Amino acid sequence: MANKEMSVAELREKHMAAAETVNSLRERLRQKRLILLDTDVAGYARAQGRSAVTFGPTDLVCCRTLQGHTGKVYSLDWTPERNRIVSASQDGRLIIWNALTSQKTHAIKLPCAWVMTCAFSPNGHSVASGGLDSVCSIFNLNSPADKDGNLPVSRMLSGHKGYVSCCQYVPEEDTHLITSSGDQTCVLWDITTGLRASVFGGEFQSGHTADVLSVSISGMNSRMFVSGSCDTTARLWDTRVASRAVHTFHGHEGDVNAVKFFPDGNRFGTGSNDGTCRLFDIRTGHQLQVYQQQHGENEASQVTSIAFSISGRLLFAGYSNGDCYVWDTLLARVVLNLGSVQNSHENRVSCLGLSADGSALCTGSWDTNLKIWAFGGHRTVI
Structure with a gap:
């Protein structure tokens, strides 16, 4: 003994x-x-004499407020054809909105009210959602409602051992999606069979060591995706090699709440509880830039969500204090704060997303509303 x-x-x-x-x-x-790394993107751009994007309060204006949820808005997604948005709320419902008219086309009562994420399928015919029930539920928007007027679940993807924090359909594939979870894994699902095609992480040493909060699939190569986690790292995965991450990216000092691929597919952005956004290169593994608020003695607000403009020149970041910064990604400067303009949100900006054509930004908030921001005046889409 x-x-x-x-x-x-x-x-x-x-x-x-x-x-x-x-x-x-x-x-x-x-x-x-x-x-x-003797310089960063902003240092190099300044050395080359590049000037910042000029951006005024009239260049991005709130054109619509979508009212209908009775609880905090947690997640949103646009359809590829840009005219519809799905949102998920603490009120236990998914709402499908016509972004051009503000009308609601569907209000889906969820089997589990504790929803955290939602996503549109590439063809726009289905939506997915997930939350504290550890299940990703698929709804076919063309299905007839039941006798109580509710849309039935067309497929339940069960297998996670923790909450489903994020879901995203594989681009141009309506039969596969990727979820992230509090069980420290990501899963590639075959929606047709309802089975797991691959599990990323978990018992494998190269996986995340804490809750996975977000995923982003490359628009240039749908086999590649990145994940962000409470272990302060982001990881790059190849769906053909589920056993280990291609690369692990360090730098953040807090939970990585949001990840998003850069338009060219060679870089990705992150947003964290440490108050910073960062830009990483997947080819070299290097951190290229840090986007940090100037916040005096007050503690930095957490970054909840991020999105890039069509060209990648602008980075939109939502914060826990209700701010929504528009960053010039090249010079790492804030060119506009939507939290300080007219018709801004009155609480945490919890989610945001850009329309497929880049002509509008949608933000969701704990104030129960969503807002659509359109590029106005002489401004063209960047």
């Missing part, structure tokens, strides 16, 4: 020593990378 106790103690000691070695090597690697 004494020998067993000794062996356990020895194993624990060896494990602690190995963990210290790993942390030491990781810090040395971080320092080496800092030496190699």
